[in-house]
Amino acid sequence: MNAGQKKALSACFLFEGTALPESLPGECTTFEKGDVIYRPGDCRDSLAIVLRGKVNVYNLSCDKPTLLNTIGAGGLFGAAALFSGSRTYFTTVKAASTCELLFLSEAVFLEMLKNDPQISLNYIRFLTGRVGYLNSIINALTAGSAENRLACYLLGQKKNEFTLPVSCSSLADMLGIGRASLYRAFEHFEKNGTISRSDRHITVLRPEELLKYK
Template sequence: MKLSAAQMNLLRQTSLFYAVPETTIEKIAASDDCEIKQYEKFSLVYGKTEFSRSLGIVLFGNLRVTKGNAGGHAMIMSTLGPGSIFGAAALFNDETEYATDITALGESEIVFFSQRLVGRMMRFEPQIADNYVKYLSERILFLNKKIYLLSSGTAEQRLASFLLDNVPEGSMSELPMPLNMLSLALNVSRASLYRAFDSLTQDGVIEKEGKKVCINNAERLKKYMR
């Protein structure tokens, strides 16, 4: 399937295709095992039993990644925007269930690279194999940090992690869930959550207006997670 010039430019900027020759990317994008799909708002992209053994890259729109916790509540793991990669959890294994639910937050467009194509990509272009290993390593670090913060982190650490994963820097954006649901997702009391918001606001790293939050300084906010 032929990608537009803008879509090709986006692929070149992703971590998967870092330092990969442009001609190689063009050949990959022209493969029959490369497919573009469109999704409507709130439609399921990947679910427990609805997924494909493919690597996806978001071309347009935003996706929400959630996972149910022991209490039956959907815990938001991250928000994926243009250039984000997903699908590695099911790419090279025989599991019959996908680990998370991925939902389109609005009209979205995604390019999928099949398992067979990804295998060929890594065999014939070592740089892609290196990039993929680095991507997996970063995902392991991300998930390890998530586990630590949600099990042992303070309310400020949990909130900082959530905001960095789900709120863009520099613009006032509505929180993806009500505060009562957020307190359940982060496994903290509502009082602790309110105090965490107050602490981050007083420190100047975020601003909060009702249901909307703006990250003023992402680098300073990351320091709360250490």
């Protein structure tokens, strides 16, 4: 395992509070920019950790691709579907740059969970966070006005300071509103002192105000 791979694994939430493996426990594969890594109906029976580079996660079920997330070194994907039994993947993952991925098969990852309770706990915490995030999206999509939808999304982040994982254009698509409506909603919350915003970095100053829009 080289220094870059160790750094990426150190940044991965799975290994928080526990020792890194002495060697890479799975299969390393390199992808070039634009390569499709996962798509609905065509995915590996594995969890993937980004060791180098970045990948983009898209929803292609709409009229146009919607960027849902960009995952860099230390991030992972495929966790929620690994033990689902259906082997169904609902998004498309493409290499945003030349990237190196570590694929952990179900058997390998299950062995890691059995041997290290801390990894098991980290995995459960991650899945719990994903459930909360998806609930925030559902709440936002059914909230009504652009302000209501944005408020539900911001509250769903569970933090008062964070960076949006996607562009405002992609966020507007995710929330089912126009970009102009999203910008007006941001402006509304900025003007009344509820949030401050610098590009994609958001600080929630008055969360109690956002609660009024749920």
